[in-house]
Amino acid sequence: MILHKLLPVAAAIAIALPCAAHSQEITILEGVVRDDAGGVSGAMVVAIDSLTNERRRAVTNDRGFFRMIDLSPGRYSVTVAVMGHAPVAEHVSLLVGQRGRLDFTLERTATVLETVKVEDHRAADPGISRLSVSSGLGAREIERLPLNARNVLDLAAVAPGIRFFEPVSGHSQPAAGSLRNERGINMYVDGVELKNLNSGNVVGSPAMGTLFPVDGVEEFRVLLNPYDAEYARGAAYIVSVETRRGSNERHGSLFGFFQNQQMVSVTPFQRQIPNFQKPDFSREQGGFSLRGPIVRNRLFYAASYELSNSANYVAVIPGQPASNPALWDSYAGIFNAPSRNQAGLLRLTYSASERSSLEAIVSSRAFTGESGFGGIQAAGSAIGQRYGVNTVNLRHRWVGLSGFANEASLQLVGWSSEDRPKAVETELRYPTLIIGHADGIVEIHEKQIRAIDHFTYGFGSGPGSHLLKTGLEIARVSADQFNPSNRDGLFRFRTETGAPSDATIGIGFFDPVSDRDAFTSLRGWLYQR
Numbered sequence: 293m294i295l296h297k298l299l300p301v302a303a304a305i306a307i308a309l310p311c312a313a314h315s316q317e318i319t320i321l322e323g324v325v326r327d328d329a330g331g332v333s334g335a336m337v338v339a340i341d342s343l344t345n346e347r348r349r350a351v352t353n354d355r356g357f358f359r360m361i362d363l364s365p366g367r368y369s370v371t372v373a374v375m376g377h378a379p380v381a382e383h384v385s386l387l388v389g390q391r392g393r394l395d396f397t398l399e400r401t402a403t404v405l406e407t408v409k410v411e412d413h414r415a416a417d418p419g420i421s422r423l424s425v426s427s428g429l430g431a432r433e434i435e436r437l438p439l440n441a442r443n444v445l446d447l448a449a450v451a452p453g454i455r456f457f458e459p460v461s462g463h464s465q466p467a468a469g470s471l472r473n474e475r476g477i478n479m480y481v482d483g484v485e486l487k488n489l490n491s492g493n494v495v496g497s498p499a500m501g502t503l504f505p506v507d508g509v510e511e512f513r514v515l516l517n518p519y520d521a522e523y524a525r526g527a528a529y530i531v532s533v534e535t536r537r538g539s540n541e542r543h544g545s546l547f548g549f550f551q552n553q554q555m556v557s558v559t560p561f562q563r564q565i566p567n568f569q570k571p572d573f574s575r576e577q578g579g580f581s582l583r584g585p586i587v588r589n590r591l592f593y594a595a596s597y598e599l600s601n602s603a604n605y606v607a608v609i610p611g612q613p614a615s616n617p618a619l620w621d622s623y624a625g626i627f628n629a630p631s632r633n634q635a636g637l638l639r640l641t642y643s644a645s646e647r648s649s650l651e652a653i654v655s656s657r658a659f660t661g662e663s664g665f666g667g668i669q670a671a672g673s674a675i676g677q678r679y680g681v682n683t684v685n686l687r688h689r690w691v692g693l694s695g696f697a698n699e700a701s702l703q704l705v706g707w708s709s710e711d712r713p714k715a716v717e718t719e720l721r722y723p724t725l726i727i728g729h730a731d732g733i734v735e736i737h738e739k740q741i742r743a744i745d746h747f748t749y750g751f752g753s754g755p756g757s758h759l760l761k762t763g764l765e766i767a768r769v770s771a772d773q774f775n776p777s778n779r780d781g782l783f784r785f786r787t788e789t790g791a792p793s794d795a796t797i798g799i800g801f802f803d804p805v806s807d808r809d810a811f812t813s814l815r816g817w818l819y820q821r
Contacts, residue, residue: 322359331356335374343539362697427451428513451514476528496681501633508596508637538592542584549577567625571605606666611724627671631661738771776810
C-alpha cells in the first residue's frame with residue numbers, strides 16, 4: 293500500500309507561507325469639517341446606521357479632520373454639530389474595504405444647536421476609494437443575477453480577468469491566470485479563512501455546491517491582486533464575503549424552482565446510445581431568509597437556508613471494438629447521478645455600545661452525490677460522495693476615540709470529504725471500457741481552531757493619512773487522511789479479449805496484508821503575526 297505524504301507536506305507549505313495581517317479589509321469614513329475661516333476643531337461627527345441605529349462618533353482635530361475606522365458596511369446618516377455653527381447632515385453608503393470621504397462646510401450661526409433633520413434625497417457622493425484592486429457585488433446586484441446553479445462562488449465570474457469553465461458534465465468554477473482549480477484561490481467569509489491544509493484547496497469542494505446560501509450574502513468581492521498584506525495563500529484570486537446582518541426592520545424572502553423529465557430535451561446523439569431511455573431527471577431548488585431585531589437597537593438576527601436537490605444523469609458510451617462492436621452494449625445507457633446540497637447560515641449581532649459589538653456567525657453545509665463514471669467508465673464505477681463544512685465565528689469589535697480599532701475573534705472551521713466506490717471491486721481497464729474504480733477511496737477530516745486579534749491604528753490627516761495594521765493568530769490544527777492506492781487491484785488490457793497485459797496492487801510499507809499504511813494524520817500549532 294502506497295503511503296501518501298501529501299497532507300504533512302501541504303501543511304508545511306501552509307506554515308511557510310506569509311500570513312495575512314488582517315483577514316478582512318477595514319472600512320473607513322473620514323473627511324474635513326470647515327467654515328469660512330478654515331478647519332473647525334472640536335466638531336462632533338456622528339454616523340448612524342440606517343438599519344440598526346448603531347452610532348459611531350468622532351471629534352475633529354485642530355485642522356478639522358475626522359476619521360472613523362472599522363465600520364460595518366451599510367448606509368449611514370452622518371451629522372456634524374458644533375457650537376456657533378448650523379448642524380449639517382449627509383447620507384453615505386459604505387462597502388467592505390472602502391475608504392469613504394465626506395467633507396462638510398458649516399455656516400456660522402447662533403450658539404444654539406438646532407435639531408438636525410436628515411433628508412434622504414441629500415445623499416452625498418462620498419468620494420469612495422478602495423485600498424486594493426478588486427471588483428464587488430452588493431446584495432441588490434446578486435439578487436438580479438441569473439445564478440442558475442445557486443453556487444455563490446460562481447459570482448466571481450463577473451469580475452474582469454476571471455474566466456469561467458463549464459465542462460460537458462460535472463462541475464467547474466471560475467479561474468484566473470494560468471490556474472484553473474481550487475488551489476489557486478482563497479476565500480474569506482466574515483474574516484474566516486476557508487483554506488484547507490490537505491491540498492491547498494478551498495474547504496468542502498465548492499465546485500460541487502455552494503458553501504453557504506446566496507441570499508445570506510451582503511457583499512461579494514473578488515481581489516485580483518492577492519499579494520496584499522490583507523490576505524494570504526491565494527495565487528490566482530481571493531474572494532472576500534460579508535454576510536448579511538439583522539436590523540430593526542424585518543425582512544423575509546422565499547424562493548423555489550422545479551424542473552422535471554418533461555422539461556429536458558434529448559439530443560440525436562443520445563438517441564443513438566444502445567439501451568437509451570429518456571433520463572428520469574428532476575431538479576428542485578428552494579430556500580428562505582429572515583432578518584430582524586430580537587431587541588430593537590441592540591440584538592439582531594439574520595438566518596438563511598438553501599436546498600439544491602438534483603436527479604442528474606450521466607451517459608455511458610463504451611467504444612465499439614472492430615472485432616465485436618456490440619461487446620459492451622450491456623454497459624451503455626443513461627444512468628442516474630443524484631446530488632443533494634444543503635447550506636445554512638445564522639448571524640447574531642449584539643450592539644453593546646457605540647464602540648463595542650459582539651457577533652456570533654455560524655454556517656453549515658452538507659453535500660451527498662454520485663460521480664466518477666461516464667463516457668467509457670461503466671456505471672458500476674460510481675463514487676459515493678459526502679462533503680461537510682461547519683464554521684463558527686465569535687467576534688468582538690472595539691473602537692477607540694483616538695483613531696484605533698481592535699478586533700478579536702475565536703474561529704472554528706471543520707470540514708470532511710469522503711469518497712468511496714458504490715461497489716468495491718477490482719478495476720478492469722480495457723481500451724474501450726473501464727469497469728471498477730481502484731483508486732476511489734479518499735477520506736479527509738480536518739479541524740482548525742483559531743484565536744485571532746487584529747489591531748488597526750489611523751494616524752495623520754488629509755491626503756497624508758496612514759493606517760498601521762498588526763495582528764496575531766494562534767491556531768490548533770488536526771487532520772486525518774485515508775487514501776489507499778489500488779487496494780483491490782488494477783488490471784490493464786491491450787485488447788478487449790485475452791489476459792491482462794499488466795496489473796497493479798497496493799502493498800503496505802509496514803503491513804503488507806492491510807491498508808493501514810494509507811492513513812496519515814497531522815496535529816500541531818500554527819503561529820502567525
